[in-house]
Amino acid sequence: MKKIIAILLVALTLIFAIGCENVEYIETSQPSESSQSIYEELESQLPSIEVDENGIIKEQTFTIATDEPSIFYNEETASGSVSKAVEERNTFLWDKYGAKIEIKEISASRLTNELKSAVESGTEYCDLICLSAKNSAKLATSGLLFDMNTLPNFNVESAYFDENNAKTLATNSSLYLLPDPTAQYYDELNVLYFSRELVNNIGGKDPESLVMQGKWTWDAFNETARAAAPAVYKKSSADIETDVFGFGMYYGEGTYPIIMWGSTGQKLVTDTYKNPVKLSLSVDQISEVCQKLVKVYNTRGKFPLEANDAMKAFTNGRLAFFSNKLSYFYALRDGTQKGSEYGVLPMPKYSEEQNGYNCLVSTDAHVFAIPKTLENASEERKNFVSAVLQATCAAGRKTIHDAYLAHFIGQYLNNNKETVMLQTIIDSATFDFAHVFGSVVSEIRRPTTTAVADYIDFGSALGTSVSRAEAGFNKYCEENFK
Numbered sequence: 001m002k003k004i005i006a007i008l009l010v011a012l013t014l015i016f017a018i019g020c021e022n023v024e025y026i027e028t029s030q031p032s033e034s035s036q037s038i039y040e041e042l043e044s045q046l047p048s049i050e051v052d053e054n055g056i057i058k059e060q061t062f063t064i065a066t067d068e069p070s071i072f073y074n075e076e077t078a079s080g081s082v083s084k085a086v087e088e089r090n091t092f093l094w095d096k097y098g099a100k101i102e103i104k105e106i107s108a109s110r111l112t113n114e115l116k117s118a119v120e121s122g123t124e125y126c127d128l129i130c131l132s133a134k135n136s137a138k139l140a141t142s143g144l145l146f147d148m149n150t151l152p153n154f155n156v157e158s159a160y161f162d163e164n165n166a167k168t169l170a171t172n173s174s175l176y177l178l179p180d181p182t183a184q185y186y187d188e189l190n191v192l193y194f195s196r197e198l199v200n201n202i203g204g205k206d207p208e209s210l211v212m213q214g215k216w217t218w219d220a221f222n223e224t225a226r227a228a229a230p231a232v233y234k235k236s237s238a239d240i241e242t243d244v245f246g247f248g249m250y251y252g253e254g255t256y257p258i259i260m261w262g263s264t265g266q267k268l269v270t271d272t273y274k275n276p277v278k279l280s281l282s283v284d285q286i287s288e289v290c291q292k293l294v295k296v297y298n299t300r301g302k303f304p305l306e307a308n309d310a311m312k313a314f315t316n317g318r319l320a321f322f323s324n325k326l327s328y329f330y331a332l333r334d335g336t337q338k339g340s341e342y343g344v345l346p347m348p349k350y351s352e353e354q355n356g357y358n359c360l361v362s363t364d365a366h367v368f369a370i371p372k373t374l375e376n377a378s379e380e381r382k383n384f385v386s387a388v389l390q391a392t393c394a395a396g397r398k399t400i401h402d403a404y405l406a407h408f409i410g411q412y413l414n415n416n417k418e419t420v421m422l423q424t425i426i427d428s429a430t431f432d433f434a435h436v437f438g439s440v441v442s443e444i445r446r447p448t449t450t451a452v453a454d455y456i457d458f459g460s461a462l463g464t465s466v467s468r469a470e471a472g473f474n475k476y477c478e479e480n481f482k
Contacts (some may be wrong), residue, residue: 039092042394046160047153047387049097050380057098062388065104065111066130068366071184073103081410082184085403089182089395099388108135115144118373125373127385128392130183133169133436134363140176141440141480146370147174151386152379156273160394168431169367170273171481178368179431182396185365186404186426187327190251190259192221192345195228198244198320202227207345208417211424214352218260221247221321221348222296228320233301242318246301248310249323256306256323257456258435258449260293262360263347268434268448277433277477279447279470283463289350290455290462297456314342323347325362326425333412340414346425357428363439365431368393401426443469443476 051057064072074087093099106114108131118125129136129145139145148154156166162180169177179185200206207224210216225246226233232243249256261268266289270280303310303319314322315332326344333339346357374385408422438445446469454460 038398039088039395042092042391043096046096046391046394047383049384049387059098059100060384061102062093062099062128062385063102063104063126064128064130065106065126065371066366067105067107067111068130068184069103069105071130071182071366072101081403081407082400085396085399089392089399092395093388093391096391097384097388099384108132108138112139112142112144115139115371115373116142118371119144122376123373124377125371127370127374128389129369129371130366131369132364133177133179133361133367133431134439136177136367136369137169137363137437137440139369140171141437144372145176146372146374147176148178148370148389149173149175151370151389152383154386154390158390160390160397162393162397165361165429165431167273169433169436171437172272172277173274173482175273176369177436178393179361179365180368180393180397181400181429182393183366183368184400184404185361185367185429187325188362188365189326189359189425189429190262190323190347190362191326191359191425192347193314193322193324193328193332194343194345195314195317195320196341196343197317198228199224208343208421211345211357212417212420214349216345216348216357217351217354218263218292218296218348219351222299225301225320229301233299235300238300238304240304240313244318245303245313245320246299247321247323248303248306248313248319250307250311250325250328251323252306252310253457254453257293257297257453258432259323259347259360260297260456261289261449261452262430262432262435263358264289264293264350265354265356265358265430266350267432268452269444270433272433272481277481279466279473283466286452286466287455287462290452292350294456294459298459326359329408329412339412343418344421344425346421346428357424358430359425359428360435361429361431363436441476443472447473 049057066072072086074083090101093101104126111129111131115125129139148156156175156178165179168179194207202224204224204227207216210220229244229246232238232245251259267280269277303313310319310322311324313319329344332342347359349357368389370385374382404426405423409419413419413422434444434448438449447466451462451465451469454465455462
């Protein structure tokens with residue numbers, strides 16, 4: 001059978017790795033614990049809340065405002081494994097804290113207006129907000145969010161949260177946005193697709209093997225793309241209707257350079273948790289990385305159109321590589337045999353020495369936030385919200401990860417190499433401070449993502465772009481991120 005259960009496929013992955021000589025496969029965290037054992041372990045570790053005189057926890061509604069109810073509610077349209085994980089988590093929250101999950105489905109624009117009114121009137125609104133990172137950053141910069149660092153018994157550095165991303169969007173002493181796998185952000189990862197017909201027939205190592213060896217770099221990508229589409233790299237003028245190109249992208253000018261930058265593991269702004277928000281790299285350091293990316297990006301092998309034009313060229317067999325979000329995999333593997341002609345990869349590394357792969361998460365990915373209206377709540381209520389938030393992340397961090405992987409394996413993947421690719425991708429999810437806050441604050445965007453994108457896209461003077469905007473960046477951060 002083509003589709004087999006997740007545990008068997010993961011086991012085959014390990015057997016495959018052991019059986020291949022001279023190949024050092026990267027380590028991946030295999031789904032091992034059952035959800036039941038995770039909940040049993042968390043039962044004694046999570047913070048407690050007050051009980052009545054009979055030792056009984058009172059029932060309380062925990063209201064979540066979101067434009068994506070399936071993250072918190074078992075919907076028929078969601079995958080079976082993910083829905084099951086959500087249902088189990090909600091049951092756990094009920095058993096542990098008497099928390100009845102209630103969803104307030106609402107658009108970002110309407111939520112903003114209603115939250116402003118609630119803040120002005122001093123009334124309650126909801127307990128948790130789950131919107132895109134971009135829309136959540138808008139709420140934060142508008143003063144509509146509550147600092148999670150002030151919640152009782154809350155510590156984002158605890159094991160309840162994702163160690164790779166939980167602190168990424170901190171703003172010095174405050175924490176308004178919390179990235180967490182429980183918010184189901186995996187579909188928003190930027191990845192690289194490839195045509196097996198073009199890429200696997202050039203005589204070199206296939207990119208999936210390079211990924212597993214930790215050798216999938218931008219140099220390896222460039223070499224493979226040139227070998228897969230040699231003619232176009234030598235042409236002075238390509239025919240966009242008939243020529244085969246080395247690569248293309250759905251999200252192009254202004255965005256793809258940042259996706260490339262994010263893959264290098266370098267951060268334009270980093271270590272912002274309880275530290276001043278400032279630029280992390282010098283112009284020379286940024287330039288060194290960008291120069292390498294430009295050599296890969298600014299070539300005749302790049303398909304000159306983006307979005308649907310590039311996607312059409314890819315599915316017509318005229319792009320060796322195509323960058324898009326991981327969610328595109330659903331359409332690519334549409335149930336026909338044609339879907340198996342394409343594979344998926346993490347974005348390449350800057351060099352082999354880089355510690356792991358990094359797939360930049362889109363600003364459309366959902367994150368958690370707490371409304372400013374919680375400031376007026378009682379300490380008992382704040383303690384309840386803090387406990388339920390921590391339990392939500394602690395329970396979902398592992399279970400949602402494994403459920404998402406199992407769903408993909410059961411429905412879309414064809415072999416053990418693809419299983420390793422997917423797990424490598426979702427474990428490489430990378431949120432970026434400059435990318436998220438820069439999407440809504442021009443003072444942050446200009447010396448960071450705009451400077452990098454303009455340099456890679458147009459050859460703009462990087463030093464000038466940074467120096468002109470650095471003072472505005474520092475002033476904004478000093479005034480707003482205290």
